[in-house]
Amino acid sequence: MTAVAETTDEDLAALRRLVHQWGVDRVRPRFKELEDTGEFPRELYRQMGELGFFGCCFPESLGGTGAGFRALAAVAEELAWVYPPLSAGMNLQAATVPLTIANWGSPDLVERYVPRLVTGEILGCNAMTEPDGGSDFLGAMRTRAVRDGDDYVLNGAKMWITNANVADVAIVYAKTDPAAGHKGVSAFVVPAATPGFQPTRVPCRVLGRLMPTNAIALDDVRVPAANLLGAEGQGFVVAMNAMDFGRLSVAARSVGLAQACLDAAVAYADTREAFGAKIGTFQLIKKQIADMTCEVAAARALVAGAAARYEMGDIATRESSIAKYFAGEVCNRAAQATAEIFGGAAFSDELPISTYLNYAKLWQTGEGSANIQALLIADDALGWKRMDRHRTVLRAGVAA
Incomplete structure (x- = not known):
């Protein structure tokens, strides 16, 4: 069983601020330029690796920071808030690929690939x-x-x-x-x-x-x-464990995207005027903002609970699946509500609202579709099939 990461709430808050500010400074002003050129932003992946964004669940001996799964979730959430496509790295560079190699590979494979993946030197x-x-x-x-x-x-x-x-x-x-x-x-x-x-x-x-x-x-x-x-x-068991890590990352990314939707909706509702008043004064829009506010907070709490279980070295298949399912539903509702609040402006290439809509639906599907998650959760609740029946605990020392 792995040790609990000694990352305090203050450490997590500081990490969130680092990721958030990096995104505000380095990514958000460039998202349209990056999309127009279409060149894969490998330099941004290297920066994220150098800053430790991918290394949360790995000890320093493997190129990581040892900050733990709560830190991984925090980074994934903030990167999704910055710009959804960029946060895909939190699955491939921080979770699914390197954790699978670390937990199931030979010492030679671990040494050869894991440090270079989590530092962004290579891509997986x-x-x-x-x-x-x-x-x-x-x-x-x-x-x-x-x-x-x-x-x-x-x-x-x-x-x-x-x-x-x-x-x-x-x-x-x-x-x-x-x-x-x-x-x-x-x-x-x-x-x-x-x-x-x-x-x-x-x-x-x-x-x-x-x-x-x-x-x-x-x-x-x-x-x-x-x-x-x-x-x-043993590939089935390897795959199921990999998807657990992926679901935690996708759930956190869905929370970050839902927060981005909420922030955009609030800013627009506080400035856009119609019928002689800010549209934020309209009751239906207030209701949408209230629902988003409450649901984002609830989804974030579910993600934090699943991450905390992983930090104890426990199997958290059920928790990560519930978090992924609920966060995906919340993210889709938030994206739809935000598009409705923006109206026709949501389709502008100058704004990321249409990107939010598309990625909300993508993440509801990735790492196990919403329908599949619902079936798994219900079967577990009914006692028919335990969700963690194929899972194993993490190798000691990998996710400190």
Whole structure:
């Protein structure tokens, strides 16, 4: 079991201010320029790594700060407030990719990849989903990994893989025993430069150009057996643990985006006039602002509770799923209400409101769709399927 991070509330507040001010100074004034050029902002990822944004859940020996999961949630929330596409790094650089390698990889894999991921020196991606499978990515998985001497040879395809075209390393899931169901899935660390690893950008205009999503073709990709995460056939458990971390990050990002919506709505309602008065004086708009205020606070509390469980080294599958589900619902309602308050101005390219709407819906889907989360939560509450039945505790010392 991991130790509780010795990060005080004052430390967290200071970290929030650092991330917030960095975003105000370095990102918000440039978001339109960044979108127009479409060039992936690798320098911003390096800055975030250098500032310790990605290293919250790792000890200094692995390039981290040891600040803990509450700090990870705080950073993810503030980055989403800054600009939603940029906060994707909190899954790929701070949670899903490096934590999975740290918890399941050999000492050599951990030493080779984790410090460079969390410092932003290299970029990672997580290749689970396939063209024929979304929530059923394991049942529909067709990617195969066949043992060949000291290597595995991977063939197949992945879809909707964030940052794959700019990544230096990927975690790829493949079936080593197709007849064994979920027990036949294995996970591998695959350097992106490996011959046969071919990402192709999938244009998604509504998501902008700063969080690229991709298809990946795997054509006789040869990977050393030493790059296996966990044991052969343990990929399902590896994936479920990875998604727990991802759900905490997505939940925090949904809170940050909902807060950005609330802040934008309040500022606009206090300045825009119609019918001879500020629109903030209209009762229906007051009701929308009141609902957003209360729901954002409630979602933030759920995220904090899940993060605190992780800091104790506990399994928090149920808590992270509840936080992700509720925060996603809150974020979508906040984005919709903000668009209604802005009216026609919400569609302006000079404002990020349409971006808020699109990312609110994306995060409601990512790391387990809202419908799937609702089913999991209900089955757990009914006592039919425990949500943490496939989970394991963290390796001691990884998430201090």
